[in-house]
Amino acid sequence: MIIIGEKINGAIPSVAKAIAEKDADFIRDLARSQSEAGANFIDVCASVDVSVEMETMKWLIDLVQDVTETPIAVDSPSAEICAEALKLCNRPGLVNSVSMEGKKIDLIFPVIADTKWECAALLCDDTGIPKSGKKRLEVFAAIMEKAKEYNIDPSRLHIDPLVEMLCTSEEGINIILDVIREIKKQYPTIHVTGGASNISFNLPARKFVNQAFIVLAMSAGMDSAIINPLHKHMMGLIYATEALIGMDEYCMEFIGGYRKGLFGPVK
């Protein structure tokens, strides 16, 4: 499982405060701790006014690179900011994200075409988030056309099928699981990613829904997730699921993760 550590995000109040107060140690600690907890990428999202977004991104990226070699996921709603920010990174990371909305892909794909950068791509377009699985797969096909055009190998893409909140659903996540399976069937080397928390919007006891969602999505082929790697219960379930779905022969990774303290005993 590819873990994209989500904790450096200005939408989180404690991070917003650290950004406002230029608390460098707070940011460095978040980078270090997520890296030690097994994150494969450290997401960096400023979530500040666009007028100061680029300088904030630079400040955050520099702090992350002070303390870890874990690659960065440059995260902004603006493709222009992503394209600028990735130049500040010492090594290839992940662009988070493009979609078929506006000119995002045509801005980002040429920039990363001849690099080792990976890229998250959301299955939405200028009409918003598709209601049906079929429409999501049409957006996916359009993204893959663009990837082909710019010579981006499927193995560099993390497709986010955009899970919607469960509380308004009559049939659970079956549509999304089918979309994930179809994507992996068409491109076995592609990654499927997603956040763990949209699914539980408006529900109580959200972490149960988030955790069960990740387990189920992994069984359908999700192999990348934007989560908090410091959440030991989620990490334990992820390692356990890898073993259960046959991705961890003899549970070697599970046992190794336990020994490293990535999850540990649970009540």
Place this chain on the structure above:
Amino acid sequence: MIIIGEKINGAIPSVAKAIAEKDADFIRDLARSQSEAGANFIDVCASVDVSVEMETMKWLIDLVQDVTETPIAVDSPSAEICAEALKLCNRPGLVNSVSMEGKKIDLIFPVIADTKWECAALLCDDTGIPKSGKKRLEVFAAIMEKAKEYNIDPSRLHIDPLVEMLCTSEEGINIILDVIREIKKQYPTIHVTGGASNISFNLPARKFVNQAFIVLAMSAGMDSAIINPLHKHMMGLIYATEALIGMDEYCMEFIGGYRKGLFGPVK
């Protein structure tokens, strides 16, 4: 999800102590608390020497029936004990269990044929636990032949595919998930059950494996489980999974379970 509350079992040291000391209140509390936590059956397993098993079963069954109307799962390796014990129950429950081993089915099925008793059936026979999925399905077919012979409707059966420990597996639980899917495909009204803990034998941090296993097995069609209903994290994941797999429209049961305190907030 049908919850078979597992806590009244003489194999658990505190219960063995209560049996030895005739601590009736301890047993009554276990029955009451599991019932309040949402158990659909209260499993009663003496796990004592055969010479005193029947009298112990009677003592336990009477105590459970003192405090709750939740049906009992009479649980013994001996079909004779099960057949005797079920007569002590005030209302139909679950026989736990039969298999194609020895004469178990031919002892139990005639006794429950014209009743509303349900029955757990393990997919093993006199040669032990089958290694392959194919062989498990052959044992299943033999059980269903017997069910037909004794006129036991599939909806009264809880088939336990017998999950083996993950740590010796090279491909996870894919075989078992396929067996579960096939069973439900052949008999949509049948129940598929199982314990949550065999899977994690010999592993550290077992609860992660148990929890992820239940989520995955539910997505394949498991709709009954022998678990501890007082374990709030497991119960939260079960309720969440029901909603995620489309068995709980608009999450009404999930929200109701939360309000009843069956799981509650989680860190």
